[in-house]
Amino acid sequence: MTESAREKREIEAMASKAKFFLILSLLSASVSYSIAEDPVPTPWPLQFHSILLMNYSGIPQIINLWYDWPNGRNFNIIQHQLGNVLYDLEWNNGTSFFYTLDSSKTCSSAQLEVGILRPNWLDGAKYLGQRHVDGFLCNVWEKVDFIWYYEDVETKRPVHWLFYTGRQAHVMTFEVGAVLEDEKWQAPVYCFDGTGTTVNDVALHQNLPLMPDVNNRLLHQNYPAI
Structure with a gap:
């Protein structure tokens, strides 16, 4: 494998990992949002x-x-x-x-x-x-x-x-x-x-x-x- 081919594969692997973590981050944010989106009733004033x-x-x-x-x-x-x-x-x-x-x-x-x-x-x-x-x-x-x-x-x-x-x-x-x-x-x-x-x-x-x-x-x- 040539040096340029190896570098290309490493770049593709890094891009794939970056995409994976981006998707994971978006999913995590989506889950957090869905958990937090239900409002809670306001306590009565004293x-x-x-x-x-x-x-x-x-x-x-x-x-x-x-x-x-x-x-x-x-x-x-x-x-x-x-x-x-x-x-x-x-x-x-x-x-x-x-x-x-x-x-x-x-x-x-x-x-x-x-x-x-x-x-x-x-x-x-x-x-x-x-x-x-x-x-x-x-x-x-x-x-x-x-x-x-x-x-x-x-x-x-x-x-x-x-x-x-x-x-x-x-x-x-x-x-x-x-x-x-x-x-x-x-x-x-x-x-x-x-x-x-x-x-x-x-x-x-x-x-x-x-x-x-x-x-x-x-x-x-x-x-x-x-």
Whole structure:
């Protein structure tokens, strides 16, 4: 073999190796991209206020949701259409109060196994892709076959929640950092002194949003305690 022929073969071999490593690099980059391309849900801010339009079997509700993780509390103020206002006050020690502030002085309490949802409660949710809902392009996740969570692709704000029961929450406003005054978090005295009117717990809980149930579901599905 002549010197020139040997050099030509070596050059071809080097070119072949270079091409192999280039293809390997591109494949590696492609795999890395495919792994990283699935978005993850944005953790909830530590404190926020949201107005939710709830719909369940054609029965609408307006809920003022106040979430306050640093102080371990969550508040759902539920307005029924042409009806009363129900207050659902939840604490991180598992204590919840359900009451009205009208003349009926209705109050019921419960001790749950878990407290309020953590800001990262959506960790580990299954990504389902993108959908249009309520006029927004959203990333969608499913959590423990219980809730489908829609988040605006652009702003990362929650847009829509769909529960396994068919109950839907349309997020009308989302105010990051908003905090309700401390005095508004105090359950009325008739919740403690026995003078309040109790109601049927089953009927009462049918009118409540399902976020506490999400917490219990996560707990019993062997997910990290919320």
